Every structure is written in C-alpha cells, then in structure tokens.
Amino acid sequence: MAEQYFAQEPHAEHDIHEIEFNLADLNLHLKTDAGVFSKSRIDYGSVALMKQVMELDLVPGKILDLGTGYGPMGLMLAKKYPERALDLVDVNERALELARTNAEFNAITNVNIFTSDIYETVTERYALIVTNPPIRAGKKVVNQIHEQALDHLLSGGQIVTVLQKKQGAPSARKLLTATFGNCDILARDKGYYILRSVKQ
Structure with missing residues (x-):
C-alpha cells in the first residue's frame, strides 16, 4: 500500500524539488520532497x-494553517501579514522540516x-x-477539522476551507452551517468549492 502524505514519519526516498509560488505580488521559493502533499x-x-x-477582512489575532504541508499557504499569509x-501545523514531520526550511529561506x-494531529x-x-x-x-478527520474549528476561533474569526464537489463539498457545507450557523461559498473554481464560516 502506498504511503500517504498524512503519515507522521514518511519513509519515501528523498526527491527534492524547488518551486515558486507567486500570488498578489508576493513570491515564495519553496523546497518540497517525496512523502509530502503536492510535491x-x-x-x-x-x-x-x-x-x-x-x-478577506480579518479581526485582530493570530492565523492558523492547519495541515500546512511544506508551508505554501501559511508562509504566503505570513508575508501578507x-x-x-x-501557527503552521501538520502531522507529517518531513513536511514540517521543509516548512521550517522554507520559512528560513x-x-x-x-x-x-x-x-499537531488535527x-x-x-491551544490558542x-x-x-x-x-x-x-x-x-x-x-x-475532515469533519473534525471543520467542527472543532469553532473552539479555536476568536469571536468574528473565520475558517476557510477548500474541497472538491465530488469529494464532499456539499456535505462539508451542511456540517459547517450546522456548526457555525453560517457557511458562504466564496468561490467555485473548476470543481473546487471555497467555503467560509464565521464564529458569531
């Protein structure tokens, strides 16, 4: 059985790549490796x-990138803000080492x-x-990520998540609506739904 990117200690043979991430006039140079998501x-x-x-307009406070991988989303937000x-967290230790390397670079x-496992x-x-x-x-696991976000947001805080329609976006929207009392579809993009719920 192929090893998954959410394994804690990937054993896949190293295969270092270097990629660029450019968004909104911000640029990251990132190292990736085998055994991580979307290398x-x-x-x-x-x-x-x-x-x-x-x-988005955000209330004051910290940002959490849950399942950061090698850090593209969290590091891009760190540059913007x-x-x-x-806080950038993941269960995959190889991915976290790459995220630390990418932050430093x-x-x-x-x-x-x-x-952190979910x-x-x-604690914040x-x-x-x-x-x-x-x-x-x-x-x-996906449901836990969405439901338990409520306990880890400030008043006015937001969770933004992405799922493909065929991989459960409609049911995730129902769960988020039941949990938060609201869930907006910020965008639909090639089958991907960007969902946002706000802690009232």
Whole structure:
C-alpha cells in the first residue's frame, strides 16, 4: 500500500524539488520532497483558496494553517501579514522540516511551526484558520477539522476551507452551517468549492 502524505514519519526516498509560488505580488521559493502533499507544484485547490483568503477582512489575532504541508499557504499569509503571528501545523514531520526550511529561506520570522494531529496540540484561538483538508485521511478527520474549528476561533474569526464537489463539498457545507450557523461559498473554481464560516 502506498504511503500517504498524512503519515507522521514518511519513509519515501528523498526527491527534492524547488518551486515558486507567486500570488498578489508576493513570491515564495519553496523546497518540497517525496512523502509530502503536492510535491511538484502548489495544488490547484490551495491556490484557489488563497486567492479568496487574500481578499478577506480579518479581526485582530493570530492565523492558523492547519495541515500546512511544506508551508505554501501559511508562509504566503505570513508575508501578507508580517504584523501577525501564525501557527503552521501538520502531522507529517518531513513536511514540517521543509516548512521550517522554507520559512528560513524566505526570511519569514513571524511563524511558529509545530506538530499537531488535527487540533491536538493547538491551544490558542485565531482570527483565521485556513485548511486544505486531507481528503484521503477520511471523512471523520475532515469533519473534525471543520467542527472543532469553532473552539479555536476568536469571536468574528473565520475558517476557510477548500474541497472538491465530488469529494464532499456539499456535505462539508451542511456540517459547517450546522456548526457555525453560517457557511458562504466564496468561490467555485473548476470543481473546487471555497467555503467560509464565521464564529458569531
């Protein structure tokens, strides 16, 4: 059975790539490797999500990138909001090492990068949680990410998530609506739904 990117200690043979991520006049140079999500390019869903997130008005507070991988979304937000602190978390230790390397390489210092299985070691509340949830980890994990976000947001805080329609976006929207009392579709983009709920 092929090893999944949400394994804690990937054993795949190293295969370092270097890629660029450009968005809203901001630029990142990123190292990736085998055993992490979307190693060859920034996946379409993450880019579609980030295009929407960059336009949001946020309440004051920290930002959480849940399932950061090698860090493209969290590090891009850290560049956009140098005055804010960001937490970047993942269960994949190889991905976290890459995220730390990428933060250093891009001279980004307003990030704290640490291991967390979903919200297991997350103790704070945030103005924004962004996530491209690991669909292959199963619906239970994805549902936990969305439901438990409520407990980790400040008043007025937002969760923004991306799912493909065929991979459960409509049911995720129902769950978010039931949890938060609201869920907007910020965009539909090539089958990807960008969903946003706000803690009232």
